[in-house]
Amino acid sequence: MVRRNRNSIGTVDNAWEPPDNLVDPVSLFLKDVSEYGKTGKVPEMTSHLPASWAMYDELSKLLRGLNNVDELPNSLESVSRLIIESLQKFKIDDDITELLKCYGFPLPKTTNFDFSFTELVDAPLFSLNTLAVGNGDIGDGDGFIVRAKVNDYSQVPVDILMLMQDFHGHQKKNEHYLAKNARSKIERFGYSCLLSKDGLLGWTRNYSIRLRGIDSPEMKQDYGDTARDELANLIANKCLTVHVYYIDKFKRCVADVYCNNNLVQKTLLEKGAAWHYKLYDSREELVKCELLAKKNKVGLWAYPNPMPPWEWKRSNPR
Numbered sequence: 001m002v003r004r005n006r007n008s009i010g011t012v013d014n015a016w017e018p019p020d021n022l023v024d025p026v027s028l029f030l031k032d033v034s035e036y037g038k039t040g041k042v043p044e045m046t047s048h049l050p051a052s053w054a055m056y057d058e059l060s061k062l063l064r065g066l067n068n069v070d071e072l073p074n075s076l077e078s079v080s081r082l083i084i085e086s087l088q089k090f091k092i093d094d095d096i097t098e099l100l101k102c103y104g105f106p107l108p109k110t111t112n113f114d115f116s117f118t119e120l121v122d123a124p125l126f127s128l129n130t131l132a133v134g135n136g137d138i139g140d141g142d143g144f145i146v147r148a149k150v151n152d153y154s155q156v157p158v159d160i161l162m163l164m165q166d167f168h169g170h171q172k173k174n175e176h177y178l179a180k181n182a183r184s185k186i187e188r189f190g191y192s193c194l195l196s197k198d199g200l201l202g203w204t205r206n207y208s209i210r211l212r213g214i215d216s217p218e219m220k221q222d223y224g225d226t227a228r229d230e231l232a233n234l235i236a237n238k239c240l241t242v243h244v245y246y247i248d249k250f251k252r253c254v255a256d257v258y259c260n261n262n263l264v265q266k267t268l269l270e271k272g273a274a275w276h277y278k279l280y281d282s283r284e285e286l287v288k289c290e291l292l293a294k295k296n297k298v299g300l301w302a303y304p305n306p307m308p309p310w311e312w313k314r315s316n317p318r
Contacts (some may be wrong), residue, residue, distance in 0.1 A: 024248050025103045033059050045102050051095040055087055062086050075280045076246075080105045104246065124243035124256070131204060135236040140200055141216025141227030141273055143252065144235070147192065147204040148241060160189055164203065167193070170201065212245055213281030214265045214274040215309050220252040220316070223273075223300040230273040230299070235259050272299020275308050 032043045037060040042052045049055070062082070080100060087096050100107055104125070130146040137145040150156060156164075163186045170179035183193060186203075193203040216231070217224040238260070244253040257264040268274045271290035276290040293301055299308045 023249040024078060025105060025246055029079055029103050029105075030063070032056075033063055036060050037064060046099055047096070049095045049098055051090065052099075053090045054090060055083075055092075055095065055099060058086055058090075059083065076105050077104075077282060080107075100274075124245050126244050128207065128240075128242040128244070130240045130242060132237050132239055133235050134292050135232055138228060138236065140219050140224065141231050141268070142211040142214055144209055144231070146207050146209055146240060148207065148242075149194070150191070150203045150205055156191075157189075160186060160191065163192075168200070175179055207242070207244075208250075208252045209242060209257065210248060210254045211265050211274075212254045212256050213277055213283060213286055214268060215277045216268070217300060217306075218309050218316075221307065221309065221312050222303055223306070225266075227273040227300070230268060230271050231264070234267060236266055240264075269293060270298075272297075272301045274300075279310075 033056060035043060036056040042056055046056075059082075083100060083105070084096060087099075097107065103106045128146065128148040130148050133144060133146055139145075153161065156259045163182050167179055167182040167186065170176075170182060186193070189307055190204070190206040194204060216227040219225065219228065235257070241258040242253070242255045243257075244255045246254050248254050263285075265274070266285060266289050269276060270293055272293040276286045278287075293299060
């Protein structure tokens with residue numbers, strides 16, 4: 001996937017909030033096509049493509065022709081398929097490839113677009129090596145907050161860098177009240193300082209993580225507390241490797257997470273602590289894990305009629 005500019009963020013409460021241009025690629029794409037249908041204006045990030053108007057015109061007509069909202073593409077793979085199948089007749093392979101790259105959609109390995117979606121090239125936006133995860137940072141069975149040390153300060157917004165310099169200056173002068181005030185302002189942006197007896201070791205940044213490809217029971221559902229405990233047993237007090245693929249509409253980093261080189265989502269599915277989210281993920285290894293847990297009536301599958309969380313949420317709106 002293409003990397004997007006992440007040099008500015010807004011105020012957040014204890015978690016990183018990405019800039020507006022780093023959002024769920026599917027939502028952004030559908031919004032752009034819808035906007036083109038209303039205004040005839042091509043999005044700026046694709047306006048350099050020679051066939052951009054023809055592509056958006058065709059895609060706009062296609063989306064208007066769908067019968068209902070349920071037919072809208074809702075995963076990275078389904079949007080890639082829609083774009084390729086709709087535009088391939090124009091013989092503009094280079095422009096189609098660039099359009100997919102602009103939104104961060106997966107690309108086929110073959111050059112003639114003759115592929116199955118098990119062959120998609122799927123690369124993360126960025127990766128993290130985290131500090132140990134606190135038990136209190138685990139919210140439910142598929143979401144939690146991690147902290148990673150800031151290594152590249154060029155990615156830190158200028159106003160936060162200035163606050164960090166203020167903090168350093170006040171600490172050196174033993175201006176404790178002013179240092180505390182600067183530190184409090186920095187923490188509102190999701191950053192924290194690493195302190196030792198000898199002084200400041202560096203800064204960390206908080207990221208809100210949503211496990212990619214699975215959906216665990218809501219906390220008020222049957223097995224919701226147990227699913228959260230299963231995740232805690234796996235990752236609490238452990239350092240993780242996190243590969244972020246995109247940011248969802250709730251500003252969470254949707255990610256594959258590894259603990260001791262084991263994919264966390266796979267382990268949770270094997271324990272029956274989650275559903276495979278087939279709508280957004282088609283990985284065969286996750287399909288097999290869910291089927292095995294279901295066959296052995298492990299975890300939530302021991303219940304007679306477990307309700308998927310996406311159905312439960314429709315019946316229990318917030």
